[in-house]
Amino acid sequence: MGSSSELFKVKTLVEAIDSLKPYVHSFYQRVETIPLAESLGCILSQDIPATYAIPHFRKSTMDGMAVRASDTFGASESMPALVQCYGEVRMGEAPTEVLRQGTGILMPTGGMLPEGADAVVMIEHIEHFGEELYGVTKAVAPGENLIDIGEDVTEGEVILSKFTRIRAQEMGLLAALGQISVPVLPRFRVGILSTGDEIIPPDQDPLPGQSRDINGYTLLGQALACGAEAHHYGIVKDDLEELRTMLTRMLKENDIVLLSGGSSVGTRDLSAQLIGELGEPGLLFHGLALKPGKPTIGGVVDGKLIFGLPGHPASAMVVFDAIVRPWLDGSVLYAPVDPLPKGKLTQNLYSGSGREEFVRIRLIPDGEGWLLEPIRGKSGLIRTMVLADAIVHIRLDTEGIEAGKETSFRLMR
Numbered sequence: 001m002g003s004s005s006e007l008f009k010v011k012t013l014v015e016a017i018d019s020l021k022p023y024v025h026s027f028y029q030r031v032e033t034i035p036l037a038e039s040l041g042c043i044l045s046q047d048i049p050a051t052y053a054i055p056h057f058r059k060s061t062m063d064g065m066a067v068r069a070s071d072t073f074g075a076s077e078s079m080p081a082l083v084q085c086y087g088e089v090r091m092g093e094a095p096t097e098v099l100r101q102g103t104g105i106l107m108p109t110g111g112m113l114p115e116g117a118d119a120v121v122m123i124e125h126i127e128h129f130g131e132e133l134y135g136v137t138k139a140v141a142p143g144e145n146l147i148d149i150g151e152d153v154t155e156g157e158v159i160l161s162k163f164t165r166i167r168a169q170e171m172g173l174l175a176a177l178g179q180i181s182v183p184v185l186p187r188f189r190v191g192i193l194s195t196g197d198e199i200i201p202p203d204q205d206p207l208p209g210q211s212r213d214i215n216g217y218t219l220l221g222q223a224l225a226c227g228a229e230a231h232h233y234g235i236v237k238d239d240l241e242e243l244r245t246m247l248t249r250m251l252k253e254n255d256i257v258l259l260s261g262g263s264s265v266g267t268r269d270l271s272a273q274l275i276g277e278l279g280e281p282g283l284l285f286h287g288l289a290l291k292p293g294k295p296t297i298g299g300v301v302d303g304k305l306i307f308g309l310p311g312h313p314a315s316a317m318v319v320f321d322a323i324v325r326p327w328l329d330g331s332v333l334y335a336p337v338d339p340l341p342k343g344k345l346t347q348n349l350y351s352g353s354g355r356e357e358f359v360r361i362r363l364i365p366d367g368e369g370w371l372l373e374p375i376r377g378k379s380g381l382i383r384t385m386v387l388a389d390a391i392v393h394i395r396l397d398t399e400g401i402e403a404g405k406e407t408s409f410r411l412m413r
């Protein structure tokens, strides 16, 4: 496994993802119920029907007076409509009396309208003439200044569908429905390992030829940002037995295992060999038609995904975004609804590599839009990622993108 001849039988990104899919459907059938307060970033494992109309009472959106709109028709500053006010609704309490024609009741914002009322006159448009008599100086239309029953959410509708990623607003909606336990896909457990004889932990001083571990931290950050439960297992030397022991442990403890380094052609080609040996079906691709990212490897070991990402720091990050993130955010199984933002390239992007390319981009504000400035720099430079705000994807079937052309980008922020 993993010989140099296999590296040149590269798969496209789509082929690589498709080769993994048949083995990991069970990931997306798992269900865990978690407290609403901990659900940010999780993916719903089932449709959520609204068991409740929101709001479930007619609610005022203004401080003012609930009325029958028809009683105010034609009202003006010079000719106020007269209404008898029979009291005040208190916040959080339900009015008991039906509002009769020609009457009104004072309301706080958020208060419940009595039956019979179909609009609220703002306090600014009410004059008190004495005792119970009030004048309305501006007519209201039926439905004005109120939220009707079920206007936000209709009882019975599927309000959130399976595989929705929970953002702050979904948390709010679930709270409104009283759903304090949320059925979600369990957070993916992602184990990260840096490999290489030359890689040292960041708290050590590098000797000539050594480099501090960057990828362990970039990949950890990316996995955490995707809502995964991620753990960095440290650094393993290029030693088959050490790597075997560590990978066996990581495959037990995680759903997805990420290695960086040691995936290219060469004597240190151990990860590919091990993925082939550790379980079934083993290595599924070695080499992708990606730039950067050609030396990426991937496979499945007994239901667990394992990826060997390129050692160069910018490559590892770009490849994570292209081939690991889609499993974590579920977009590999359903078309994401996120529309990609667009901007205009500041220069032509050629792609004669025969590989699909992911170009690091700096965003420059341009009136109401964005200019996309490609960041030229080797994939071994972490700084290029720090400068990058976004990634532009050049597809395999194109030769590049012309300067000035509206181009989609994916934010990397």
Ligand SMILES: Nc1nc2c(c(=O)[nH]1)N[C@H]1C(S)=C(S)[C@@H](COP(=O)(O)OP(=O)(O)OC[C@H]3O[C@@H](n4cnc5c(N)ncnc54)[C@H](O)[C@@H]3O)O[C@H]1N2
Residues within 6 Å of the ligand: 194, 195, 196, 198, 199, 211, 212, 213, 214, 215, 216, 260, 261, 262, 263, 264, 265, 292, 293, 294, 295, 309, 310, 311, 312, 313, 315, 379, 380
């Ligand atoms: N003859 C060829 N050489 C290389 C090819 C090729 O196709 N033919 N591909 C190049 C590309 S592209 C990349 S990317 C790298 C990938 O190499 P590996 O994934 O095998 O990684 P290493 O050789 O171990 O390391 C490459 C480079 O990255 C540094 N590195 C590795 N891990 C880390 C880490 N955790 N933190 C910071 N830096 C790391 C490592 O020190 C090397 O400098 O192969 C090219 N070569």
Ligand code: MOO
Residues within 6 Å of the ligand: 290, 291, 292, 293, 294, 295, 310, 312, 315, 316, 379, 380
């Ligand atoms: O393709 Mo490598 O992954 O350029 O850095």
